Amino acid sequence: MLTKRIIPCLDIKEGRTVKGVNFVELRDAGDPVELAKIYSDEGADELVFLDITATVDKRKTLAELVTKVAKAINIPFTVGGGISTIEDVKVLLNAGADKISINSSAVKNPQIINDMAAEFGSQCVVVAIDTRNVDGIDFVHTHGGRKATLLKTQEWAQEVCDRGAGEILLTSMDHDGTKAGFSNELLAEISSALSIPVIASGGAGTMTHFKDVFTFGKADAALAASIFHFKEIGIPELKSYLSDSEISIRK
Amino acid sequence: MTEDGRPKTEERHFGLPSSVSRLLNMKIAVIKYNSGNVQSVLYALERLGVNAELTDDPEVIRAADKVIFPGQGEASTAMRYLKERKLDQLISDIKQPFLGVCLGLQLLCEHSEENDTECLGIFPVKVNRFVPENSQEFKVPHVGWNELENLANNPLLKDLPAEPFVYYVHSFYAELSDYTIAQTHYIHDFSGILHRDNYYAIQAHPEKSGLVGEKLLSNFLCI
Numbered sequence: 001m002l003t004k005r006i007i008p009c010l011d012i013k014e015g016r017t018v019k020g021v022n023f024v025e026l027r028d029a030g031d032p033v034e035l036a037k038i039y040s041d042e043g044a045d046e047l048v049f050l051d052i053t054a055t056v057d058k059r060k061t062l063a064e065l066v067t068k069v070a071k072a073i074n075i076p077f078t079v080g081g082g083i084s085t086i087e088d089v090k091v092l093l094n095a096g097a098d099k100i101s102i103n104s105s106a107v108k109n110p111q112i113i114n115d116m117a118a119e120f121g122s123q124c125v126v127v128a129i130d131t132r133n134v135d136g137i138d139f140v141h142t143h144g145g146r147k148a149t150l151l152k153t154q155e156w157a158q159e160v161c162d163r164g165a166g167e168i169l170l171t172s173m174d175h176d177g178t179k180a181g182f183s184n185e186l187l188a189e190i191s192s193a194l195s196i197p198v199i200a201s202g203g204a205g206t207m208t209h210f211k212d213v214f215t216f217g218k219a220d221a222a223l224a225a226s227i228f229h230f231k232e233i234g235i236p237e238l239k240s241y242l243s244d245s246e247i248s249i250r251k
Numbered sequence: 252m253t254e255d256g257r258p259k260t261e262e263r264h265f266g267l268p269s270s271v272s273r274l275l276n277m278k279i280a281v282i283k284y285n286s287g288n289v290q291s292v293l294y295a296l297e298r299l300g301v302n303a304e305l306t307d308d309p310e311v312i313r314a315a316d317k318v319i320f321p322g323q324g325e326a327s328t329a330m331r332y333l334k335e336r337k338l339d340q341l342i343s344d345i346k347q348p349f350l351g352v353c354l355g356l357q358l359l360c361e362h363s364e365e366n367d368t369e370c371l372g373i374f375p376v377k378v379n380r381f382v383p384e385n386s387q388e389f390k391v392p393h394v395g396w397n398e399l400e401n402l403a404n405n406p407l408l409k410d411l412p413a414e415p416f417v418y419y420v421h422s423f424y425a426e427l428s429d430y431t432i433a434q435t436h437y438i439h440d441f442s443g444i445l446h447r448d449n450y451y452a453i454q455a456h457p458e459k460s461g462l463v464g465e466k467l468l469s470n471f472l473c474i
Contacts (some may be wrong), residue, residue: 123420250396251414
């Protein structure tokens, strides 16, 4: 049976993990390679790297880091942040990334989804959507959630699917950082409407939230950052909890 | 027995065989063609302590001890590329242990529904597109970790857990056949791993399938 995926996300700035981590095993809490290795060994199903610097001159550093991580871990990983051209994708895939994630650049130029899917295959194109509810309507936001667009989230999700995205990473800005649970209603609506997998992000605080996002939210995967970094929830205990709750999970 | 006639030494569970030196000297060719993500296969082999050469040079491929045929991408484009470089004939004639991965498995089959492509025909098996009756329950591509079931007694599957999880990303699948040595269920049962003579093929990505994937690769290196 296909299992639900648990995906830790590392925010990378100039080659280091930011947001702080407190892994006792780590000699250096900021080293993304060590952290990636720990998550991989603990049973994470995938990893996401989000480069929050993502300026042109820092891209080379990112590619070198991607190579180090790809050599160290034996699970899939996705790299996102500031990717806007076929050439950007080529560099990261050659460095060892398995998938790339695009966000603002897809909103700006939706054709890039078609182009990347045609060039590299849908399976490696993840489109990240940041969404916020404004007066009862869900709108796509860009630039880390700061900039509002006129795109309705459900319509944009359908469009990126039609354009050939392989997966959608849906982050609810309303839930992100609250630790009050994922946006299950919106997730369920989008996941039910689409023929591609949806990764839920934003709001994870307890193990029950993960169970809820897989049942009520109909998510195919759930992503979280700080609760894993701060060891509030360990991946092995989360997975055995989910398994006991009859969620299909890789052990 | 190994190909040079010496008996195989004991292997550690989920690890390299103790006869590491034999593996270190082994020549492994990874076939270079227009497919994505070859890099992760090379890194996985590197983690196992062996060096592989990414090549489309027929001489190097013929001289290798083991050949790996990775792949991600679209079937008809890949087949056209292989034919232009006469790699299709080379693959069909190869005598040493040969491992197709993902699209590599599909190209070793007879025909793929992906753009109605005639493939290499090593396995007389058809490759079809997943068509879910209920798209809420079953999405395409099949992405994520799923179990290998009904494992045959085969050197490639030596010392694996009973129903190991492997990582899949694909929209097309090979039907079950007499050559299926492990199957997976998604929408319906399909061939997870195929074996015929010196040809092995895995639909999942062993290079991304954790310890199980490493075991599959190291088992292949020991064949």
